[in-house]
Amino acid sequence: MFRDISNAAVEKAIIGLTRRHEAIASNLANLETPGYRPRRVHFEDALQRAVERETELSDGGAGLQEIEAVQPRNRMQPGAGGSPGNMSVERELTDLAITNLHHEALTRILAKQYGMLRTAITGGGRG
């Protein structure tokens, strides 16, 4: 009753961004570790496809199985392992800043969605 496609998608994206932040933290912690291969987290494409399929089903978001099934995927950057210095600290810090901003935007959207539900429940404070 309180869940529709949009807030299920926002929740998934927040989880994905949290995983991505963990991967970036790990890449930065291992900046000087020989042989370490940077990790990347992917979820946006899978989430977008899931939202499209869910919209086509148009059962009013009764199931949301498509979105629930999306799992953020960790990948190791192929090759380039074995020597220190295959990491770009600039890239990691840029990704860190972007992840942080996305997370902030999404948590605000989610809070807004819950706020709207609260408004509906309390009748806009006039009930």
Place this chain on the structure above:
Amino acid sequence: MSIFRSIDISSSGLRAGRVRMDVIAQNIANVDSTAAPGTAYKRREVVLLADQPRRAGGLGPPSNEGGGVRVLAIREDPSPGMMVHEPSHPAANAEGYVERPNVSLPLEMVDMVAAGRAYEANASALKTGRDIAKRTLDILR
């Protein structure tokens, strides 16, 4: 999967950075400590290892997820130091030679800058991790 996992990862990076800085400081402090041949101070370096989380609750094969970093060992650089003729030195051998440590000051300086930058990068990841955890908890309000 805890909400504070990324904070643990970043703090392992900070810890490793501090150990590196300690070792560099030790090398620089000993840059001039001469001793009898064969007993001179040897340059130390930190050996880092990536922590590899495992699948299936710590028993399965290594997962692709990133983990923290661990200081595996502090290793001595075995290369010989320079021999200096200094017969008046109390530690000089029969031929009047003492050994200088194999520490190279420019190398230590470069390492120190790199270690400082890595520390800063981990500190900003930690700060972002704190912000993310805080905002996630703020949804409850």
